[in-house]
Amino acid sequence: MAKITLSKLRHSYYPDPSSPEDYALKEIDLDWSDGGAYALLGPSGCGKSTLLNIISGLLTPSEGRILFDGEDVTGLPPNQRNIAQVFQFPVIYDTMSVFDNLAFPLRNRGVDEARVKARVTEIAEMLEVTDMLGTRAAHLSPDNKQKISMGRGLVRDDVNVVMFDEPLTVIDPHLKWKLRSKLKELHQKVRATMIYVTHDQTEALTFADQVVVMQEGEIVQIGTPVELFERPAHTFVGHFIGSPGMNVLPADIRNGAAYFEGHKLAVEGRIKLGDGLTQIGVRPEFVGLGDEGLPARVRKVADVGRHRVVDAVVGDTLVKAVSSGDVPGQGEDVHLAFAPEHTRVYRDGWLATERTSQ
Numbered sequence: 281m282a283k284i285t286l287s288k289l290r291h292s293y294y295p296d297p298s299s300p301e302d303y304a305l306k307e308i309d310l311d312w313s314d315g316g317a318y319a320l321l322g323p324s325g326c327g328k329s330t331l332l333n334i335i336s337g338l339l340t341p342s343e344g345r346i347l348f349d350g351e352d353v354t355g356l357p358p359n360q361r362n363i364a365q366v367f368q369f370p371v372i373y374d375t376m377s378v379f380d381n382l383a384f385p386l387r388n389r390g391v392d393e394a395r396v397k398a399r400v401t402e403i404a405e406m407l408e409v410t411d412m413l414g415t416r417a418a419h420l421s422p423d424n425k426q427k428i429s430m431g432r433g434l435v436r437d438d439v440n441v442v443m444f445d446e447p448l449t450v451i452d453p454h455l456k457w458k459l460r461s462k463l464k465e466l467h468q469k470v471r472a473t474m475i476y477v478t479h480d481q482t483e484a485l486t487f488a489d490q491v492v493v494m495q496e497g498e499i500v501q502i503g504t505p506v507e508l509f510e511r512p513a514h515t516f517v518g519h520f521i522g523s524p525g526m527n528v529l530p531a532d533i534r535n536g537a538a539y540f541e542g543h544k545l546a547v548e549g550r551i552k553l554g555d556g557l558t559q560i561g562v563r564p565e566f567v568g569l570g571d572e573g574l575p576a577r578v579r580k581v582a583d584v585g586r587h588r589v590v591d592a593v594v595g596d597t598l599v600k601a602v603s604s605g606d607v608p609g610q611g612e613d614v615h616l617a618f619a620p621e622h623t624r625v626y627r628d629g630w631l632a633t634e635r636t637s638q
């Protein structure tokens with residue numbers, strides 16, 4: 281397995297790019313450690329496939345370099361990069377048995393039969409498909425086919441990286457959670473460098489130790505799932521991750537203090553100086569409902585099982601709050617209290633408060 285470095289990568293599909301909008305990938309600098317579990321997360325069109333294709337060698341970047349363990353592979357074709365890939369749709373041979381499908385990547389590289397048998401048996405146990413080894417792949421259900429496809433990606437232990445490209449797309453929703461946690465478990469056992477590409481926050485946050493969030497060709501934050509939830513570096517991350525996403529509210533900054541709908545708010549720390557559109561970001565989980573705070577009126581309450589989501593209006597602005605206790609009903613007056621350590625200022629989308637050290 282390898283450490284992967286992306287250095288000053290940029291890519292444009294146009295021959296003569298002139299403005300930042302011409303780039304499907306803006307400048308990307310990234311280090312992925314050997315053996316880590318990473319996710320690339322972002323909405324459709326943000327550049328995930330472009331980046332994946334550059335790493336696998338299907339696409340040559342307009343600028344920058346890709347290094348595996350410090351060795352420049354930018355000019356190498358896919359077959360010389362020693363990568364395993366698992367795609368959206370299962371890639372297996374229907375006429376072969378499950379055993380032969382799993383053995384294929386090893387036999388293809390001339391691994392001896394004793395080692396093939398040992399490794400296939402090991403991977404089959406991890407995937408809990410031992411009882412299917414003799415079955416013809418054509419007879420498998422779609423989710424089992426995709427499991428075997430994943431097994432084929434994991435069976436070689438000499439690859440630099442295993443890349444998963446939206447691997448759960450074809451899986452029934454009620455089976456997704458099973459495969460999601462299976463993959464996490466597999467990473468812990470196999471300890472390969474893995475990159476998981478998805479637009480689904482649950483998949484990314486379940487799988488990865490570190491998530492790279494992309495928007496419009498740019499990395500907006502790299503962090504652990506907890507970091508992305510607790511301290512989004514950009515309003516996009518706050519909005520995209522979480523359900524419901526972070527409240528992003530209009531704000532005025534006067535004399536170093538933040539005001540929302542005319543009320544002064546306590547925020548996590550000092551507000552950085554600068555020009556641009558300022559907004560307040562606070563997650564619904566950190567908005568308390570009670571007798572103190574900003575006066576608001578409840579517009580709607582949604583019961584989503586474990587908790588309730590309350591839509592309240594302050595002045596003209598909608599604020600969401602999540603509560604697991606009793607909540608006021610529709611049309612009632614209430615006060616909202618934003619937890620100061622979780623209330624931040626953003627300027628032109630980017631975090632503009634500094635945390636006061638505790």
Ligand SMILES: Nc1ncnc2c1ncn2[C@@H]1O[C@H](COP(=O)(O)OP(=O)(O)OP(=O)(O)O)[C@@H](O)[C@H]1O
Pocket residue numbers: 293304322323324325326327328329330331479
């Ligand atoms: N072959 C191409 N020629 C021109 N533009 C392209 C090409 N492939 C992708 N793009 C553009 O590059 C940008 C990034 O696309 P990309 O497919 O990498 O995003 P993505 O995040 O993988 O989206 P999806 O999940 O829909 O595949 C988009 O604006 C897309 O329209």
